[in-house]
Amino acid sequence: MNKAIKLLDKIISLILIVLVAFLAVGVSATIVLRYFFGISFAAFEEFLSMSFIFITLFGSALAIREKQHISISFLANWIVGNSRKRKIISTLLIDVSILFVCSVLCVYSCKWIGKVGNLLSQNSHLPMKVYYIFMPITFGLTIVYTLLDVLGLFVKIDEPDEGYKTDDTLPEGNE
Secondary structure (H helix, E strand, O other): OHHHHHHHHHHHHHHHHHHHHHHHHHHHHHHHHHHHHOOOOHHHHHHHHHHHHHHHHHHHHHHHHOOOOOOOHHHHHHHHOOOHHHHHHHHHHHHHHHHHHHHHHHHHHHHHHHHHOOOEOOOOOOEOHHHHOHHHHHHHHHHHHHHHHHHOOOOOOOOOOOOHHHOOOOOOOOO
């Protein structure tokens, strides 16, 4: 199971890397084209906006896995203290809240796509369901990672390989 989780982590990380690179290059290109040449592509700017939204959606799912989400830790620590049992209860309450919200959003986003998904985008002329389908996908990923967080309270699940936790530290032994 740990290998499958690590593979999913890598796939989502790769998607995020590609989207951030596309966004950085695309925004730079649109700035140069607009201000130096007076050219603007509405469809391309729509793709950039959608990539920003996708980064947020996929990033929020991965943040659950890397325990970087906002769990109001100060308030949780103040209420539950340092007891292991109380921390489990706090984590369960937070995770159940996340599961509830994501489940509702997943169900309603599917219904929403069914109703308005065939409308065409004004700029790219793609069906809107091409963009909207990422909502239930990323909410589903968030649900999976939240369930893994709950399962991790009772079963050993490997920590993610990389992430923000290690960004501010240097590897040991490379002096």
